[in-house]
Amino acid sequence: MKAALCNFCLKSGILCSECQRRLKSEEVSKTDLEVARLLLSLEDKYPTLQEVYFHRAVEANGVLAVLVGQGDVRNLLAHGGKIIRAVGEKVGKRVRVLEHGVEDRKFLEDLFAPLNVITINTIWLPDGTTETRVILQRHRRAPSLNLKAMKEIAHKVRGMTLRVEFARR
Ligand SMILES: [Zn+2]
Secondary structure, eight states, X not given: OEESSOHHHHHHSOOOHHHHHHHHTTSSOHHHHHHHHHHHHTTTTOGGGGGOEEEEEEXXXXXXXXXXXXXXXXXXXXXXXXXXXXXXXXXXSEEEEEEXXXXXXXXHHHHHTTSOEEEEEEEEOTTSOEEEEEEEOOOTTSOOOOHHHHHHHHHHHHOOOEEEEEOOO
């Protein structure tokens, strides 16, 4: 796994002065450190993790969003979802894997998967701010949607205010 913190520091848990500085300046959060160490510890068991670039992790209302490099979602979802399950069990939260630096649509599709995103548009409010309206397709068998967490994640990760609606059948 690749990350802003050195693999050596992540493995040993004893941070060098540069990694300490990153943590102190809040360039890297405690959650980032915790999740990066966890992913690295799973690398021997799940080798596709070696290819993953870990950007950061964000917590919101019982959900942990793990931000990885472009194209890395599939590496994390490999092994039949076992990596995500292992992370979820350790942190006691549901886990979403998202890619850093992608277009809004890709970000929102990953955020709401397995629900289909039908439409995305921007709404301008009278005060000059914007909201991003997302219309999702209802899915009978999809797990219940933790809307509060999804909105918070979108805000923390992309500075996006979401308005979520469902398409009528
Ligand atoms: Zn270090």
